[in-house]
Amino acid sequence: MVTTPDALVAEVAQQRRLVTPIPGPRSQELAARRSAAVAPGVSSTLPVYVERGGGAVLVDVDGNSFIDLGSGIAVTSVGHALPAVVDAIARQAARFTHTCFMVGPYEGYVEVCEQLNTRTPGDHAKLSALFNSGAEAVENAVKVARHATGRQAVIVFDHAYHGRTNLTMALTAKAAPYKQGFGPFAPEVYRVPMSYPLRDPEGMTGAQAAERALATADKQVGADTIAAVLVEPIQGEGGFVVPAPGFLPAIAEWCAARGVVFIADEVQTGFCRTGDWFACDDEGVVPDLVTTAKGIGAGMPLAGVTGRAELMAHVHSGGLGGTYGGNPVACAAALASIETMQSGDLAGAARRIGAAVAGVLGDLAARHPGVADVRGRGAMQAIELVKPGTLEPDPAAAAAIAAGCHREGVVVLTCGTWGNVIRLLPPLVIGDELLGEGLSVLAATADEVLA
Structure with missing residues (x-):
């Protein structure tokens, strides 16, 4: 049986919604507290502080909802707060931790x-x-x-x-x-x-x-x-x-x-x-x-x-x-996660996601000579950015695209030896409409940066 993405996500509205500038006032307050409490060697990608998540959406402390195309670096493949995982964690925690x-x-x-x-x-x-x-x-x-x-x-x-x-x-x-x-x-x-x-x-x-x-x-x-x-x-x-x-x-x-x-x-x-x-x-x-x-x-x-x-x-x-x-609680979460991957055919979902993402990234490459490569497999896709006409890495463009996406409520990540790669790792339960919206924001932001 293949389970539809909508049946797998937690009860957080699967939509992008911005109600404050990014970062909002509560995130700014937490950033100030952080500077006094957290070692500066620990960095963060997003300028906001997350309050909850569900499916392929993260909600920050100011009520802004982000489309998550990073999955906590390929961790929340079955989505944030998947009910089956949450239930398995709770049951095991009640027995022994x-x-x-x-x-x-x-x-x-x-x-x-x-x-x-x-x-x-x-x-x-x-x-x-x-x-x-x-x-x-x-x-x-x-x-x-x-x-x-x-x-x-x-x-x-x-x-x-x-x-x-x-x-x-x-x-x-x-x-x-x-x-x-x-x-x-x-x-x-x-x-x-x-x-x-x-x-x-x-x-x-x-x-x-x-x-x-x-x-x-x-x-x-x-x-x-x-x-x-x-x-x-x-x-x-x-x-x-x-x-x-x-x-x-x-x-x-x-x-x-x-x-x-x-x-x-x-x-x-x-x-x-x-x-x-x-x-x-x-x-x-x-x-x-x-x-x-x-x-x-x-x-x-x-x-x-x-x-x-x-x-x-x-x-x-x-x-x-x-x-x-x-740890027994982590094992319970893993067993629920693996069962969801099997019953929901999330390997097949990754292939469908990959086809959609590669199409959008390929169009970007056709429009911009600064996109030197589109690569990846399944729901693990990336573009490498260079100075047009060369293979010289362009980390500034990658950073600008990522920051622009974050301001518009879409989580993307950078990587690469030279920091010039935009990588996408969406949850495998993301719906087609939400994925399409996230990719549209990415494409518009890249068009602006690479123009």
């Missing part, structure tokens, strides 16, 4: 692991472990790979983003703001070129881009010392970079032939976001380990590492875990 799975285990943790083992790519035997965040998942995947192989080196890619812990900062490519001033970083991390079709030599295929990357790894490190190759099937913070077809299969084949663990970071791409349950499914790539977070928990902190049973079982008892990992 915490025991620590390492002290007193519970069924919800096991059920989430069963779902991950079933839904991640490949039909081989799998095991999973749960954590709190994508960074934790990535860090633990590297631990598993190093333990199982007895090797130390990890290969990562240009433009990658994997988190903000010490190890994941080393794995992340972009210095500012993620790494600047925070070193020294974890050792034995080596970076190689990513397949980036817009910026690669003309005509370079995915297989050729993989050969370039792997030749660099072999020359700099040596395959016999490499524990893992870690890659986002579609890069997130790095700019929604979609590698050329054939790139990921070639990487996976190289790893399999050399006993290197192939880790797919599906933190942003997973759980129906790209039109498949996982982005690796598009080319039939089967990773050895998969990291997940964001969309799995509908806003509750939850992450996982899922992988080949022989790899996951290699780690000794007590070697994986954490006080809050797989």
Whole structure:
């Protein structure tokens, strides 16, 4: 059964409505309080303070309603305050909120692991472990790979983003703001070129881009010392970079032939976001380990590492875990979220959203030479902005478009190594009319900025 978007959203009117200038007076008051209480190292995209949300709409403390085309960075894929998720959270919270799975285990943790083992790519035997965040998942995947192989080196890619812990900062490519001033970083991390079709030599295929990357790894490190190759099937913070077809299969084949663990970071791409349950499914790539977070928990902190049973079982008892990992309330939210994705065919919804978004973005590119690329898959779409006639990044244009959309009541996000990419990650339950209105605001704002 396919559930219509209207049946999935919470009782917040699915409309854009501005009743004050942005930001309104209450948001301005909170901003003043924030400056005295919150560390300035924590930044925010929106100039308003959110009071509630439902479906694909956020309402701020001044009563302004925003069309959310960001989903809290691909987290609220099933929409804000989905009733089924809210009910599951409330029921579990009434029973117990915490025991620590390492002290007193519970069924919800096991059920989430069963779902991950079933839904991640490949039909081989799998095991999973749960954590709190994508960074934790990535860090633990590297631990598993190093333990199982007895090797130390990890290969990562240009433009990658994997988190903000010490190890994941080393794995992340972009210095500012993620790494600047925070070193020294974890050792034995080596970076190689990513397949980036817009910026690669003309005509370079995915297989050729993989050969370039792997030749660099072999020359700099040596395959016999490499524990893992870690890659986002579609890069997130790095700019929604979609590698050329054939790139990921070639990487996976190289790893399999050399006993290197192939880790797919599906933190942003997973759980129906790209039109498949996982982005690796598009080319039939089967990773050895998969990291997940964001969309799995509908806003509750939850992450996982899922992988080949022989790899996951290699780690000794007590070697994986954490006080809050797989919290029972977060597990309840995840199970309700996964059920909604299945019953509502949200992978299909992502494909329909993607077609609509790509059409509007393609029209923008046809009108403006400053739009160098339209790319993405499913409900994960982006435009890259450059100075017309060049490939020089134009982060000022991206910032101006994003700010203009925010003033008009539409949430969009920026990303990219140079901050010159507008990315769209709408909730998978967004209605056609609301999506169309949000895209119209984006197009009008881009037309004004890029004129």
